[in-house]
Amino acid sequence: MGKRLSPIGVENTEENRRLYRQLLFTADERMDACIGGVIFFHETLYQNTDDGTNFSQLIRDRGIVVGIKVDKGVVPLAGTDGETTTQGENTHGQSP
Numbered sequence: 150m151g152k153r154l155s156p157i158g159v160e161n162t163e164e165n166r167r168l169y170r171q172l173l174f175t176a177d178e179r180m181d182a183c184i185g186g187v188i189f190f191h192e193t194l195y196q197n198t199d200d201g202t203n204f205s206q207l208i209r210d211r212g213i214v215v216g217i218k219v220d221k222g223v224v225p226l227a228g229t230d231g232e233t234t235t236q237g238e239n240t241h242g243q244s245p
């Protein structure tokens with residue numbers, strides 16, 4: 150999100166990220182036939198629209214599948230020539 154907000158001069162705060170996501174998720178109904186699924190960050194799962202509908206419900210009500218991103222991005226993989234691996238996030242006590 151920082152990469153989206155910074156070029157347009159918007160501070161990377163949770164509220165601005167929420168507003169940007171709301172803008173995308175409330176695009177008109179032409180979106181519904183074009184998007185099969187949305188991968189949420191952990192943060193997105195707990196965010197709501199201005200009227201209190203959570204983003205997960207909003208997306209599912211549009212017939213779009215919600216997925217969750219379970220890694221924290223790539224890090225260099227030791228012992229390789231520049232290869233990377235994902236850094237896991239394990240907040241629920243389950244295997245990835």
Ligand SMILES: *[C@@H]1O[C@H](CO)[C@@H](O)[C@H](O)[C@H]1NC(C)=O
Nearest residue numbers: 194195202203204205206207
């Ligand atoms: C989103 O709202 C629906 C309907 O009220 C509820 O069933 C669901 O648990 C909520 N999801 C989250 C992540 O709060």
